Amino acid sequence: MFALFKWFGNKRLIILMFGFILFIALMGLTLGNREKMTWPEKFLKDSVSWIQGMVYKPARVIAGFFEDMHRLTVLYEENRALKVTLTRYAKDTARLNDLESQNKRLKDELGFTERQQQSNQYKYRIAEVYASSPDPYNNTVTINLGEKDGIKENMAVISIEGLIGRINRVSPFYSNVQLLTDIDDRANNSKAIAATVKNKDNESFGIIESYDREKGLLVMNKIPKTDQMVVGDVVITSGLGQLFPRGIEIGTIVEKTEGEFGITHTAYVKPFASFNHLREVFVVEVPELR
Structure with missing residues (x-):
């Protein structure tokens, strides 16, 4: 039994020595500058390369898929951020344009009130147009x-261009303004306007009683036949009717014709004020006489 174990031990030693010799031989064959590889090296290299290719291709596809997913996520986030930025920019631009427009209007209106205050003692209450019919x-x-x-009712309302109407209904916080385009001598709720010509206050007189919708002009009647008003004259309120204060510009005479029975004349007046897209207006407050 002891001899058998001894034989197996010697056999293991022989196999180990043979393997070591084979390893040295292979090392000798592979070291040094050789132009050609041996067939074991070629076989081993081809086998390893084939295995690497089989592993690398699926790994590359999977890695590319996750890389593409990452890029799509980054692009989506960047696109969303750009959309938010563009939306904010559009809103800021619109707001800036509106503020600039409002600033210009307010400057014009401030200049208007300063000019008016130099010519009379009226107070001007600026109001925002809340709604239109x-x-x-x-x-x-x-x-x-x-x-x-x-x-209060019957207060005159103007824009920076000229007279636009009067207050015809008042509530605690809001008021209705009847525009000049609603003047009608046949309506009970309409008020005529006593008018004269600028710089001819003591020479001209007439009453604006209606609005010609087809012509888009105010109709001024009861003009004396001897009145010297002519086309191009500026029509203003005369203050004689005790409704509209004196000196508010209304418009320009564009036509003058003979009135009823040839006793008086009729003049057509183009309003200075635009009645569309009103934003801010002024209510004219006349100081009470003491």
């Missing part, structure tokens, strides 16, 4: 001033 035969707008602000 969609009915073409009920030309009224609503402003955000009312009884709480000291607004």
Whole structure:
């Protein structure tokens, strides 16, 4: 039994020595500058390369898929950020344009009130147009001033261009403005305007009683036949009717014809004010005489 174990031990030693010799031989064959590889090296290299290719291709596809997914995620986030930025920019641009437009209007209106205050003692209450009537035969707008602000019926309302109408209804916080385009001598709720010509206050007189919708002109009647007003004259309120204060510009005479029975004349007046897209207006407050 001991001899058998001894034989197996010697056999293991022999195999180990043979393997070592084979390893040295292979090392000798592979070291050094050789132009050609041996067939074991070629076989081993081809086998390893084939295995690497089989492993690398699926790994490359999977890695490329996740890389593409990452790029899509980055592009999506960048696109969303750009959309948010563009939306904010558009809103800021629109707001800036609106502020610039409002600033210009307010500057013009401030200049208007300063000029008016130099010529008379009226007070001008600026109001924002809150709503307008969609009915073409009920030309009224609503402003955000009312009884709480000291607004009363029949106060004159103007824009920076000229007279636009009068207050015809008042609530605690809002008021309705009847526009000049709603003047009608046949309506009970309409008020005529006593008018004269600028720089000819003591020479000219007439009454604006209606609005010609077809011509888009105010109709001024009861002009004395001897009146010297002519086309191109500026028509202003005369203050004689005790309704509209004196000196508010209304428009320009564009036509003058003979009136009824040839006793008086009729003049057609083109309003200075635009009645569309009103934004801010002024309510004219006349100081009470003491």
